[in-house]
Amino acid sequence: MRRILVAGNWKLNGSLAANAELLDGIIAGASADAPVDLLVCPPYPYLAGIADKLEGTGIAVGAQNVSQQASGAFTGEVAASMLVESGCTHVLVGHSERRSLYGESSKTVAEKFEAAQAAKLIPVLCIGETLEEREAGRTEAVVSEQLDAVIEQVGVQALADSILAYEPVWAIGTGMTATPEQAQDVHKFIRERIAGLDASVAEGLRILYGGSVKGSNAAGLFAMADIDGGLIGGASLKADDFLAIANAAS
Ligand code: 13P
Numbered sequence: 120m121r122r123i124l125v126a127g128n129w130k131l132n133g134s135l136a137a138n139a140e141l142l143d144g145i146i147a148g149a150s151a152d153a154p155v156d157l158l159v160c161p162p163y164p165y166l167a168g169i170a171d172k173l174e175g176t177g178i179a180v181g182a183q184n185v186s187q188q189a190s191g192a193f194t195g196e197v198a199a200s201m202l203v204e205s206g207c208t209h210v211l212v213g214h215s216e217r218r219s220l221y222g223e224s225s226k227t228v229a230e231k232f233e234a235a236q237a238a239k240l241i242p243v244l245c246i247g248e249t250l251e252e253r254e255a256g257r258t259e260a261v262v263s264e265q266l267d268a269v270i271e272q273v274g275v276q277a278l279a280d281s282i283l284a285y286e287p288v289w290a291i292g293t294g295m296t297a298t299p300e301q302a303q304d305v306h307k308f309i310r311e312r313i314a315g316l317d318a319s320v321a322e323g324l325r326i327l328y329g330g331s332v333k334g335s336n337a338a339g340l341f342a343m344a345d346i347d348g349g350l351i352g353g354a355s356l357k358a359d360d361f362l363a364i365a366n367a368a369s
Contacts, residue, residue, distance in 0.1 A: 144358025170206020290330025
C-alpha cells in the first residue's frame with residue numbers, strides 16, 4: 120500500500136514573515152496520525168531555518184532544484200550535499216518551469232536525479248506534456264522520453280528510492296486541472312511502462328499528480344488507483360488550502 124504524499128512547491132514565493140505564518144498554520148492543523156506524508160519545498164535561502172523549525176513534526180523539507188555537479192567552479196549552483204546539510208531529505212528535479220524557462224534537457228534532469236541520489240536525497244522527478252503535445256496525441260511519447268532519460272542514466276532500480284510527479288504543463292497555474300480520469304490514464308501508463316522493466320519497483324513507486332490541485336478536487340484525484348498524492352503550487356502557500364488537500368487524502 121502506497122502512502123499518500125502531499126508536497127508543496129512554493130516556487131519563487133515566501134519571506135521570513137510569510138513562511139512563519141504558513142508553517143505555524145500547517146503545524147497547528149496537521150494531524151500526526153493522518154495517513155498522509157507532508158513535504159514542503161521552499162526557496163534555497165530558507166531551507167535550513169525551515170528544517171530546524173519542522174524538526175520533530177514529521178513534515179519533510181525539500182529543495183526545488185539541485186546542481187548536477189558536486190563542487191567546483193559553478194557560480195550560483197547548489198550541490199546535493201549542501202541540501203542535505205541544510206536539512207533537506209527531498210529535491211524536485213525536472214520541474215516543467217526548469218525545463219522550459221531554464222533550458223534543462225532530459226539528460227540534465229537525469230544527471231540531477233543521479234546527483235541527488237548520490238547524496239542520499241530523494242528526488243521527486245517531474246514529467247509532463249504541454250497542451251500542444253497533448254493535442255498532437257504525444258502525451259505518452261513525451262512522458263516516456265522524460266522518464267527513459269532517467270532510467271538510462273541510473274537504471275530502473277534507482278526509481279525505488281524516488282518519487283514521480285506527473286504534471287501536465289497545461290494544468291500548472293491555469294486552474295485547468297486534469298480530470299481524475301485524464302490523470303489516472305497517464306499515471307497508469309507510467310506505472311505500466313516501469314512495470315515492464317521491474318514490477319516491484321513500479322508497484323512501490325509513488326506517482327503524484329500536479330497542476331491546479333486544490334481542496335475541492337484533491338479527493339477525486341487521490342481516489343484514483345495510480346495517483347499517490349499531489350505536488351501543489353499555488354494552494355501550498357496558504358495553510359488552510361494546503362491542509363484541505365492533506366485532509367482530502369485521509
Ligand atoms: P499549481 O498547483 O499552482 O498549478 O502548480 C503546480 C506545480 O507546478 C507544482 O509543482
